[in-house]
Amino acid sequence: MATTTTPRDLALGGSARIRDRATVLRQRAGRTVVYGTLVTLAVIFTLPFIWMVLASFKTQRQVLSSFDVIPDPWTAEGYIRGWTSLPVGSFITNSVIYSGTVLAAVIITSSLTAFAFSRLHWKGRDFWFVLALSTMMVPPQVLLLPQFIFFTRILNWSNTLLPLILPLALGHPFYIFLLRQFFLTLPTELDEAARMDGASSWGIYWRIILPLAKPALATVGLFAFIFTWNDFLGPLIYLHSLDRMTFAVGLQLFRGQFTTDFPALMAMSTLSLMPIITIFFFTQKTYIKGIALTGIKG
């Protein structure tokens, strides 16, 4: 990375004022400090990832006996041992079902409700919207136990994904809020013109709002996917048998009672982070815009 300063930087940082040599030097020193700090921080932030990935290609003996960063010899044994010692394939399938279903459901239900909260005029709208916002303050712990009893004792849905999917699938206030904020930025003239032409609310939602709101919908989908993929407490309390576990819960079984197979653990950890990291890399612009949208300016 560039730790030196080019004339372009100075031009960018400068104004029409006359600069003497001391100012130029000070600015150059400032730039060096900025980039130096950024690089150092970047190393600190990425080092754990790099270490994890490299460790997944090491032998157990090397992990326990040396701090050599580079695997010697390189081996995929960790991946093979990890993949075969537990039903990782089914962990992944379950995680994909959980995350995929919630993602699809949340996009539909949250956008319907957000539409009602932003584009329709009805009595009680503000009441329900404020109520939705205030439910964000209720900690999930308060709801956890009654929901658990309801799902496992009354409905007998223990060891299924349903108790995890259903409460999220009907829409989460945070996602609704995010979509509502976005819908509000779309001009109301669109709706009025469409209504003049005889469009129904459904037509406006389906043909006008949704196509325009793709970035916001993508953000919500991403949030939902990442949350469910990382979700640990829910799957931990509902899923008991190996064939039903999601990756997040299954992963903890790689820790042995007495000795831990580090290469296998790191290999499977790498594997479990892969979808999130890949998706994030390809969608980071959308994601970051979404974060900015949720901020503060409500």
Added chain:
Amino acid sequence: MSVAGRALKTFVDLGIGSRTRRENLEGWLWASPWIIGFVIFTAGPMVASVYLSLTDYPLLQGPTFNGIDNYKQLFTDELILQSLKVTTIYSFVSIPLHLVIGFLIALLLNQRVRGLSMWRVVYYLPAVVSGVAVAFLWQWILNADFGLANWLLSLIGIDGPSWLIDPNWALSALIVMSLWGVGGGMLIYLAGLQGIPTSLYEAAEIDGANFWQKFWIITIPMMSPVLFFLLVIGIIGALQTFTQAYIITNGGPDDATLFFMLHLYRNAFQYLKMGYAAAMAWVLFAYIMILTLLVFRSSSLWVYYEGDFKGRG
């Protein structure tokens, strides 16, 4: 019948009434997914949770009402006090660190650096990947004998502590680990910084303000709503810490990392004391509410909103 009749009458009288009624019905219909979800999965459980907390409820046997016994017992349970202490220390140390470090990184990135989106991704990525894999990774990094942290410290001549197995260091270790996820706040700060109108800085420059004056008079006040938002989010998140404690230290050593949520989890799902755990959940709720309210109450003193000149000369 009478409703329909009245609707018809309104329709006849005003010619627009039925449209309003239809619009109201339509609104309910569109919002119904969330409203149904709210009733079944939020409102219902909340009411049930109040009742649960007033019962003795061994999961396999069923509830018997016992009034406020659970709450009385809470105040004499030493592990509750310990878990409150752990959670409080963790929150009061980690939240300010997060707020300050996130802000500093955002300030750095706001210096018109090249490759902004790349830096952003690098710093933010650890915040996206939370959960079990990361907990394992850090458990290993902080391993006293063959972990990365102590190896790096040894390179600069420091004999690192035993981190996770030393009761005096275990909580600090989890705080250090949490700082890896500081990028979440950074992103929101950065969005806020980029939203400050440059005209403010230009005006200050014309008045001869130097870097620090601009920082204290423009940047800090303009960023105070962001700070406020992150503080509230931070409190709610930190008080609910669970996964790290469950995976990495399992509350140990010597209950040094017995987070409140971990203790709640154990009561509910290991000791199967549902009633007691429900009471614990309400205590946590109350704690979060009190802290949040304090922050809200104090906000008029330190949060600056544009267009709000009350109490500011």
